[in-house]
Amino acid sequence: MTVTYRIIAVLFLTPLIALTSTLYAATMTQNDRQDVAKVTLGKYLFNDNRLSKTGNRSCALCHAPDLGWTNRFAKVPDINNNPTTLNTPSLLNSALLTAFMQRQPNLTTLTDTIKLPLFSLHPPEMGMTDALLLKRLQQANTLYQPLFKASFGDSTISTARVINALSRYVMTIVDTDTAYHAFIKGDKTALNSQQQQGLILFNSQRLGCSQCHAGPLLNQPPATNNHYYNTGLYGIKNNLEEYGYPTHETGLRQFTQQKMDDGKFRIPSLINVNNTGPWGHDGSFNQLEAVLDSYAAGGRIITVGPNKGDGRKHLSKDSRLQGFRLTPAEKQALLAFFASLSTRDMSKDPAHQSPFCQIIPLKTKQDPPNCITAFPLQQ
Numbered sequence: 530m531t532v533t534y535r536i537i538a539v540l541f542l543t544p545l546i547a548l549t550s551t552l553y554a555a556t557m558t559q560n561d562r563q564d565v566a567k568v569t570l571g572k573y574l575f576n577d578n579r580l581s582k583t584g585n586r587s588c589a590l591c592h593a594p595d596l597g598w599t600n601r602f603a604k605v606p607d608i609n610n611n612p613t614t615l616n617t618p619s620l621l622n623s624a625l626l627t628a629f630m631q632r633q634p635n636l637t638t639l640t641d642t643i644k645l646p647l648f649s650l651h652p653p654e655m656g657m658t659d660a661l662l663l664k665r666l667q668q669a670n671t672l673y674q675p676l677f678k679a680s681f682g683d684s685t686i687s688t689a690r691v692i693n694a695l696s697r698y699v700m701t702i703v704d705t706d707t708a709y710h711a712f713i714k715g716d717k718t719a720l721n722s723q724q725q726q727g728l729i730l731f732n733s734q735r736l737g738c739s740q741c742h743a744g745p746l747l748n749q750p751p752a753t754n755n756h757y758y759n760t761g762l763y764g765i766k767n768n769l770e771e772y773g774y775p776t777h778e779t780g781l782r783q784f785t786q787q788k789m790d791d792g793k794f795r796i797p798s799l800i801n802v803n804n805t806g807p808w809g810h811d812g813s814f815n816q817l818e819a820v821l822d823s824y825a826a827g828g829r830i831i832t833v834g835p836n837k838g839d840g841r842k843h844l845s846k847d848s849r850l851q852g853f854r855l856t857p858a859e860k861q862a863l864l865a866f867f868a869s870l871s872t873r874d875m876s877k878d879p880a881h882q883s884p885f886c887q888i889i890p891l892k893t894k895q896d897p898p899n900c901i902t903a904f905p906l907q908q
Contacts, residue, residue, distance in 0.1 A: 564697065566679035568880075571698025573676060574691060576883035578904040579665040580647065582656030583608045585906055588646075588695070589883060591654075592620045595876035595894075597804035598702060603812030607652040614778040616812035619805045621872065622746055622798060624700040628756040631795045631810050632780040639696045647692075659688050665904075666691070672901070701880065705745060705800060708869040720869050726859075727866025736853050738824075747799035747870070757781045758847045759792040761828025761840035762809060772843045775836055778811060791845050801872045817867060821860060827852030 574580060575588045591605050592598045598620040604612045615631055623629065629642040636642045646654040647662075666673050666686045674684040681690055709728070711719035720728065731738045741750045741758065749756070757780070764772035774780060774792035781793035794810040808814040814823070823829040827850050828841030840846065855863070875881045886900035 563680055563682065566676070567681075567694045567697040568701055570673075570676040570680045571694040571696070572881070573673070573884055574695055575698050576885050578885075578888055579669065580655055580657060580662065581608055582653065582658075582661065583907050584904050585888075586655070587883075587885075588655075591617045591646075593876075594702075594878075594881045595874065597621065597801050598875075599805050601807070603807050605654075607654055608656045609653065611652065613652050613654070615810060616807065618795075618797060619801065620699060620702050621801055622703050622705065624703055625746060626748075626798075627754075628795050632757065632793070633784055634757070634781065635784065639699060640692050643692055643695050643699070662688060662691065669904075702875070704872040704875065707800065707872055709866070710745075712869070721865070723862050723865040724869045727862035727864070728869075730859055730863055731866055736824075737849055740849050741796050741847075742799050748796050750796070756795045757790070757793040758796060759794075759843060759845040760824070761792075761843055761846040761850055762813070762823065763792060763831070763836055763838060764828065764840040764843045764846075765836055765838040772838060772840075774843075780810070789845055792843060793845065799867070800870050802867050803871050817864060818860065821855065821863060824850065825853055825855050 575592075578584045578587050580587060585608060591600050591602075593600055599617045603616060604614060605617050606612055618631060623639065623642075627637070628634065629639065630636050630645070633645075636645065647657050648655070648659075650656065663686060670684075673686060677686050677690060678684040680694060708719045708724070712725075712728075730736055731742075739747075743749055743751050759780070763774045765775065766772055774782075779791050781790040782788065784790075802808075803817070806815065806817070808817065808820050814820045823840075826841065828839065828843065828846055830839050830841070831837050841852075882897050884897065884901050885903045886896045887894065888903040888906065890896070
């Protein structure tokens with residue numbers, strides 16, 4: 530095509546594209562427009578410090594898009610700066626899950642799950658109440674009333690609508706576009722030779738990783754709906770010569786009251802695993818190599834400290850964890866394979882950039898242009 534023809538094509542197509550966009554907007558149904566508006570409202574709520582009692586955090590503090598939709602705390606402190614017992618799981622692909630929390634089987638919907646950190650008082654993750662939540666949002670009526678009206682048809686602010694909008698936004702935090710997925714779909718150039726070797730090891734009978742980490746998100750054992758397993762991270766011997774998990778965090782047992790569920794936690798997705806450390810249900814692994822070492826040993830051995838013990842001897846440890854031997858080259862191949870599970874940095878996407886200024890400006894992070902002043906810390 531000559532330069533002249535290119536110019537003619539551009540002159541012809543530009544108004545055509547604009548017309549098509551206008552027609553598309555005009556043909557969107559009211560439900561479609563409201564759904565788009567709900568996602569926008571959800572993004573505002575997700576990033577707003579108003580949603581924490583003390584104003585010292587938003588949902589995005591614990592689930593930061595530039596940190597793999599989690600954070601770098603081993604255990605996130607509550608609003609009073611007291612440490613909790615669990616590491617924060619990534620929100621990436623939460624909309625595709627059927628079990629949402631690490632050790633609470635009764636939360637089976639995204640909306641119910643969102644209520645827990647927002648209204649939980651033990652520990653007070655966000656520490657909110659219905660009354661305080663509505664008061665805060667109504668006080669910011671110039672910001673939120675138009676967003677609620679666009680989302681629901683009128684400007685009424687309610688807790689149910691807040692949860693609905695947050696759910697719709699979280700449902701957009703989805704990405705399985707990895708080199709690994711491209712490879713299994715047929716692009717044999719998507720993984721280099723070392724990553725392919727890692728994938729073979731991952732699926733091998735000797736290592737057995739895919740016995741638990743299967744499916745599109747690498748988080749589900751085949752042919753079972755069970756999500757919770759003990760992987761032998763702790764084996765603290767008590768006076769009865771029994772091996773258990775720390776009493777302050779017993780996993781699934783806390784909810785079932787069954788000894789057999791001691792130390793059982795939900796299998797995490799491995800998608801984007803390189804970018805979600807520290808690892809383990811309690812953030813006790815600072816390196817992925819240490820996670821591999823624990824599995825290779827058939828359970829973790831801790832030689833000092835209050836959690837001293839032998840996780841290999843825990844009676845509830847899954848029987849498939851028998852240990853294996855890895856050469857240095859094999860370990861590097863596995864780590865290379867994990868790198869192939871990485872997704873794009875969604876923090877660069879305007880759809881996931883906070884509309885609010887930072888409450889405490891960081892030199893390493895820039896505020897978005899024309900950002901909204903953050904809700905101040907509360908005394």
